[in-house]
Amino acid sequence: xxxxxxxxxxLKGLGASSLILTPLVGCSSVKEKEDTNxxxxxxxxxxxxxxxCGECKEAxxxxxxxxxxxSRLLMEExxxxxxxxxxxxxxxxxxxxxQRKFVRVSCxxxxxxxxxxxxxxxxxxxxxxxxxxxxxxxKCAGCKYCIGACPYDARFINKETDVADNCDFCLNSxxxxxxxPACVQQCRYDALIFGDANDxxxxxxxxxxxxxxxxxxxxxxxxxxxxxxxxxxxxx
Amino acid sequence: xxxxxEFTMGLSQGIAWPWPIAVYLFFAGISGGALSVALFIRFYKxxxxxxxxxxxxxxxxxVTIALGMLCLVIDLTNPxxxxxxxxxxxLNSVMSxxxxxxxxxxxxxxxxxxxxxxxxxxxxxxxxxxxxxIDKLRGIRAPSEKLVLVLAMSVCAYTGFLISALIRFPIINxxxxxxxxxxxxxxxGAAAAKMIAVSVFKxxxxxxxxxxxHAIEWPVMAAEALFLFMIIMSLATGNAGAQAAFAGFHxxxxxxxxxxxxxxxxxxxxxxxNFATGKAFSHSAKAFYMSGMCAVVGMMCLxxxxxxxxxxxxx
Numbered sequence: 001x002x003x004x005x006x007x008x009x010x011l012k013g014l015g016a017s018s019l020i021l022t023p024l025v026g027c028s029s030v031k032e033k034e035d036t037n038x039x040x041x042x043x044x045x046x047x048x049x050x051x052x053c054g055e056c057k058e059a060x061x062x063x064x065x066x067x068x069x070x071s072r073l074l075m076e077e078x079x080x081x082x083x084x085x086x087x088x089x090x091x092x093x094x095x096x097x098x099q100r101k102f103v104r105v106s107c108x109x110x111x112x113x114x115x116x117x118x119x120x121x122x123x124x125x126x127x128x129x130x131x132x133x134x135x136x137x138x139k140c141a142g143c144k145y146c147i148g149a150c151p152y153d154a155r156f157i158n159k160e161t162d163v164a165d166n167c168d169f170c171l172n173s174x175x176x177x178x179x180x181p182a183c184v185q186q187c188r189y190d191a192l193i194f195g196d197a198n199d200x201x202x203x204x205x206x207x208x209x210x211x212x213x214x215x216x217x218x219x220x221x222x223x224x225x226x227x228x229x230x231x232x233x234x235x236x
Numbered sequence: 237x238x239x240x241x242e243f244t245m246g247l248s249q250g251i252a253w254p255w256p257i258a259v260y261l262f263f264a265g266i267s268g269g270a271l272s273v274a275l276f277i278r279f280y281k282x283x284x285x286x287x288x289x290x291x292x293x294x295x296x297x298x299v300t301i302a303l304g305m306l307c308l309v310i311d312l313t314n315p316x317x318x319x320x321x322x323x324x325x326x327l328n329s330v331m332s333x334x335x336x337x338x339x340x341x342x343x344x345x346x347x348x349x350x351x352x353x354x355x356x357x358x359x360x361x362x363x364x365x366x367x368x369x370i371d372k373l374r375g376i377r378a379p380s381e382k383l384v385l386v387l388a389m390s391v392c393a394y395t396g397f398l399i400s401a402l403i404r405f406p407i408i409n410x411x412x413x414x415x416x417x418x419x420x421x422x423x424x425g426a427a428a429a430k431m432i433a434v435s436v437f438k439x440x441x442x443x444x445x446x447x448x449x450h451a452i453e454w455p456v457m458a459a460e461a462l463f464l465f466m467i468i469m470s471l472a473t474g475n476a477g478a479q480a481a482f483a484g485f486h487x488x489x490x491x492x493x494x495x496x497x498x499x500x501x502x503x504x505x506x507x508x509x510n511f512a513t514g515k516a517f518s519h520s521a522k523a524f525y526m527s528g529m530c531a532v533v534g535m536m537c538l539x540x541x542x543x544x545x546x547x548x549x550x551x
Contacts, residue, residue, distance in 0.1 A: 118331065
C-alpha cells in the first residue's frame with residue numbers, strides 16, 4: 001500500500017474515532033455558566049456561634065415532613081483538644097468538653113454538582129429560578145447514583161417516599177412562601193445565615209466580605225455554596 | 237483558608253451500591269465479552285455458518301444481560317420506578333447513556349441469538365412461528381452483527397465508566413477501570429461461552445475455534461493483569477486520598493477477596509492448570525472446565541472487590 005493511502009486511512013480513522021468519542025464529552029463534569037443577574041443562594045454556618053443544641057434538625061424534620069427522626073442535616077461533634085495536653089481553658093487533662101465544637105453536615109449546594117450530572121432522569125436538578133439543587137420526586141427512579149456520586153455523602157433515601165433527598169434550603173417548603181429556611185429561622189444563636197451572594201446589599205454578602213469563610217473539600221472542584229466560619233485558636 | 241474544616245459523618249448510612257450492582261456489572265461484562273469474542277472470531281475467520289461457539293456465546297449473552305437487568309431493577313429503592321429511567325433521559329449522565337446503549341443492545345442480542353439458533357428452531361415445532369421473522373430479517377443479519385459488536389464492547393466499557401464517575405472513591409474513580417472491565421469481560425465472557433459450547437453444543441475440545449480462543453485468552457488476561465497493576469501502583473504512589481484507599485488492598489475482608497479470589501483463582505488458577513500440570517491433564521476436559529470456572533469466578537470477585545472495597549475506602 002502506498003504511503004499516501006496509509007495517511008489517508010490514518011486520517012479517516014482519526015476522524016471516525018473522534019466522532020465516536022465526542023458524545024462522551026457530555027459525561028464530563030459540567031460547569032454551569034455564572035449569571036450574575038440570577039440569585040446565588042448561599043448559607044453560612046458560623047461554628048463560633050453554634051452550641052450544638054440540634055434544634056435546626058427538628059425544625060428541618062417538621063418543615064419538610066420527613067420521616068420520624070430524619071432530617072436533611074446532621075451535627076457532627078468534634079473537639080479541638082489535643083490528647084495528653086492540659087486544656088487551655090480549665091487546665092484539666094482529659095475529658096473537659098471546653099473545646100468541643102460542631103459542624104453542620106448537609107448538602108453543600110455545589111455550583112458544579114456531581115449529583116445533577118450523574119442523575120439519569122434529571123430528578124436531581126437545579127431549580128431554574130433560584131439555582132438551588134433540588135429533587136423532582138416524580139422523576140427519581142431510586143438508583144442511588146447521586147448518593148454514590150456526592151463527595152460529601154450529603155444525600156439520602158427518604159424511606160417513606162423511596163426517592164433521594166437533599167437539603168435544598170427549604171426551597172419548596174419555606175422559600176416558596178417567602179420565608180427563610182426552617183433551620184435558619186429556628187437557630188437562636190445566629191449560627192446560620194442565609195441569603196443571595198449575588199446581591200451586594202444582602203447581609204450575607206456583607207458578612208462574606210468581612211469574614212474569612214471556608215468551603216469543605218474544595219479539591220473536588222464542586223464549588224459549594226455552603227460556607228463555614230471555623231473556630232480558630234486564639235493567642236500565640 | 238479552604239480546607240481547615242471537615243466532617244466525617246454522612247447522611248446516606250451504609251454504601252449506596254451493594255452486591256446486586258456488582259452482580260449486574262458481572263453479568264453485563266460476561267454478556268458483552270462473550271458476544272464480542274464470538275463475533276471477533278466470526279469476522280476474523282469469515283464464518284457464515286452458525287458455529288457452536290456463536291450459539292453458545294449469543295445464548296450466554298442474552299441470558300446474562302437479562303439477569304443483569306433483573307439485578308439492576310431489584311437494586312432500585314422501589315423496583316416499580318424502573319420505567320422512569322426508560323422515560324426520562326439526561327445525556328450528561330453515564331447511566332442514561334448506558335440505558336440508551338442497552339436499549340439498542342438487548343433487542344439486537346435477541347436478534348443475533350434468533351439467527352444463530354435457526355437450525356434448532358427448525359427442529360423444534362412449537363417455535364416455528366419464529367421462522368418467518370428470521371426469513372424477513374435475514375437481510376440485516378450482517379449489519380446488525382457489526383453494530384452489536386460495537387454495542388457489546390460499549391456495554392463492557394460502560395460498566396466501568398458508570399462507576400468510575402463516583403469521585404469520592406479512589407479505587408473506583410480511576411481512568412483505567414473501563415479498560416480493566418473490558419479486558420475482564422472479554423476473558424470471562426469467552427470462558428463462559430466456551431464452556432457452554434463444549435457442554436451443550438458439543439463443540440470439540442480441540443477444534444479450530446477453541447484454538448483461536450486460547451490464542452486470544454492469554455494476551456487479554458495479561459492486559460487485565462497489567463491494568464490491575466496500574467491501578468494498584470497509582471493508588472500506592474498517589475495523593476493522600478489514594479494512599480488511604482490503598483488500604484483496601486491489604487486490610488479487611490475485601491483484601492482477601494482480592495488476593496485469593498481475583499489474583500489466586502482468577503489469574504494463578506488458570507496459569508497453574510495450563511502450564512504447571514502435565515500435558516495429559518492440561519488438555520483434558522477437567523482442566524478445560526476448571527480453568528474456565530476460574531476465569532468466571534475471578535471476574536465475579538473482581539467486581540465484588542471493586543464495589544465493596546471501593547465504596548468502603550472513601551475519601
